Amino acid sequence: MSTSSTPNVFTAALSRLDKARRFATPDGELIERLQQPLATLQVAVPVRMDDGSLRIFQGYRVRYNDTLGPTKGGLRYHPAVDLNEVQALAFWMTCKCAAVGVPFGGGKGGVVVNPKELSRLELERLSRRFIQQIAGFIGPDTDIPAPDVYTNPTIMGWMMDEYSRLQGRKVPAVITGKPIPLGGSLGREDATGRGAYYCIKEFERIHGWHPADIRIAVQGFGNAGQHVARLLHADGYRVVAISDSHGGVFCPDGVEVPEAIRQKNATRGLADVYCAESVRNCEHCTRVGTKAISNADLLELDVDILIPAAMENQITAANAARIKARTIVEVANGPTSPEADEVLHGHGIQVVPDILANAGGVTVSYFEWLQNRAGLYWTEAEVHERLRQIMVTAFQGIHGRMREHQCDMRTAAYAHALDRLNAAVEAQGTYSYFNHH
Numbered sequence: 044m045s046t047s048s049t050p051n052v053f054t055a056a057l058s059r060l061d062k063a064r065r066f067a068t069p070d071g072e073l074i075e076r077l078q079q080p081l082a083t084l085q086v087a088v089p090v091r092m093d094d095g096s097l098r099i100f101q102g103y104r105v106r107y108n109d110t111l112g113p114t115k116g117g118l119r120y121h122p123a124v125d126l127n128e129v130q131a132l133a134f135w136m137t138c139k140c141a142a143v144g145v146p147f148g149g150g151k152g153g154v155v156v157n158p159k160e161l162s163r164l165e166l167e168r169l170s171r172r173f174i175q176q177i178a179g180f181i182g183p184d185t186d187i188p189a190p191d192v193y194t195n196p197t198i199m200g201w202m203m204d205e206y207s208r209l210q211g212r213k214v215p216a217v218i219t220g221k222p223i224p225l226g227g228s229l230g231r232e233d234a235t236g237r238g239a240y241y242c243i244k245e246f247e248r249i250h251g252w253h254p255a256d257i258r259i260a261v262q263g264f265g266n267a268g269q270h271v272a273r274l275l276h277a278d279g280y281r282v283v284a285i286s287d288s289h290g291g292v293f294c295p296d297g298v299e300v301p302e303a304i305r306q307k308n309a310t311r312g313l314a315d316v317y318c319a320e321s322v323r324n325c326e327h328c329t330r331v332g333t334k335a336i337s338n339a340d341l342l343e344l345d346v347d348i349l350i351p352a353a354m355e356n357q358i359t360a361a362n363a364a365r366i367k368a369r370t371i372v373e374v375a376n377g378p379t380s381p382e383a384d385e386v387l388h389g390h391g392i393q394v395v396p397d398i399l400a401n402a403g404g405v406t407v408s409y410f411e412w413l414q415n416r417a418g419l420y421w422t423e424a425e426v427h428e429r430l431r432q433i434m435v436t437a438f439q440g441i442h443g444r445m446r447e448h449q450c451d452m453r454t455a456a457y458a459h460a461l462d463r464l465n466a467a468v469e470a471q472g473t474y475s476y477f478n479h480h
C-alpha cells in the first residue's frame with residue numbers, strides 16, 4: 044500500500060464533520076459510520092505495453108457509504124493517486140450527494156499512472172483491464188463510476204463496453220459520463236462547470252454584482268475549469284487569469300476564453316484524450332500587459348473570485364493569509380485545507396465549498412443513470428433546467444443555514460448533508476430505536 048508524505052488528506056477531510064455536527068443533529072451512530080469506508084478494493088492492473096513489456100499499475104475503488112443509495116463517484120488517473128486520497132474523495136462524494144439531495148452514496152476510484160505517457164491503445168488496455176479487476180465490486184445498483192481528473196467520456200465508453208462484455212448484456216447504467224452515442228447524457232460534459240456557474244449567479248443576485256466589474260482567476264483548465272470560465276465569460280465576467288499543470292497567464296484586460304479553449308484543445312495528443320498544448324502559450328493573450336504566472340501566483344492575484352479547479356490542497360496554511368479574492372468557488376475537490384479555512388473565514392472571504400460548488404457533475408451523472416434505466420433521453424434544455432433547480436435549491440438551503448448558524452458555508456453544507464444522512468439512518472433504526480422496543 045502506498046503512503047503519502049503530504050498531510051493526511053483523509054483525516055483532514057473527516058475533521059470537517061466535527062465542526063458541522065454542532066449545527067446538525069446527527070445520531071452518534073452516523074458519525075461513527077462516517078469514520079471509515081464501507082469497503083476498499085485494491086487491485087493490480089497488468090498491462091501489455093506497445094513495446095511488448097509488461098507494466099503493473101496499482102488501482103483502487105472505495106465504496107464509502109451507501110446510506111442514501113448506490114455509491115457514486117469518479118475514477119482518477121494520476122501519478123499521485125493513493126489510498127488516502129481515494130478515501131478522502133469517496134468521503135467527499137458521500138457528503139456531496141447528501142448536500143444537494145442526489146439519491147446516491149459516495150465512492151471513488153483511481154489508478155496510479157501518468158496517462159499522458161501512455162499511447163491510446165495502452166490507455167484502452169489499462170482501462171479495460173482495470174474494469175475486469177473491479178467488475179465484481181461495481182454495478183448499476185451498487186457502485187457507479189464516472190470521470191474525474193485525467194479521465195473522460197472516451198475512457199468511460201471503453202469501461203462500459205468492457206463491463207457489458209463481462210456481463211453478456213448491455214449495462215449502460217454501470218458508469219456515467221459516457222459519450223452521447225453510447226448512452227451519455229446531453230449536458231453532462233459541462234455539468235460541473237455549469238453547476239458552479241449557477242452558484243455564482245446566485246451570489247450575483249444576492250449581492251447585486253455587475254459581471255463586467257468582477258475579475259476572476261481560474262486555476263486548472265481541464266473539463267470543469269474550461270466550462271466555468273466559458274460560461275462566466277459569455278455572461279460578461281472578466282476572466283483575467285487561467286492556468287493548467289504547466290503554468291498560467293494573467294491578462295488584466297480579460298482572457299479571450301473561447302480562443303484559449305480552442306488553442307488548449309487544438310493539439311489534443313493521443314487522439315482526443317489529453318492536450319499537449321498549455322494555456323501558457325495562448326497567442327491571443329500576448330496583448331499588452333499579459334504575463335506568464337505560476338499556479339501559486341494565480342492563487343494570490345488581486346481578483347474578486349478565485350476558482351480552484353485543479354487538485355486538492357492548493358490553499359493551505361502556507362498561502363491562505365495572502366489570498367486577496369473575496370469569494371472562492373471550489374470547483375476542484377478539496378482545494379482548501381482545514382487550517383486555511385480558519386484563516387479565510389477570519390479575513391471575511393466567502394468560500395463556496397466543493398461539496399456544493401462542484402456537485403453539478405454528479406447531479407447530471409444521476410440524470411444520465413436515470414435516462415439509461417428508463418431508456419428515455421432528455422433534451423439538453425431539460426438537463427440544464429433540472430440541474431439549475433437542484434443547484435439553486437441546494438445553494439439557497441445551505442446559504443440560509445449559514446446565515447442562521449453564523450458559520451462558514453462549508454460548515455453549513457456539511458450540516459445540511461449530515462441532516463439528510465441522519466434522517467436515513469434513523470429511518471433504518473438506531474440504538475435509541477432498538478432500545479425503546
Ligand code: GLU
Binds near residue numbers: 116118188376402408
Ligand atoms: N468526479 C466527479 C466529482 O468529483 C463526478 C462524479 C460523478 O459524476 O459520479 O464529483
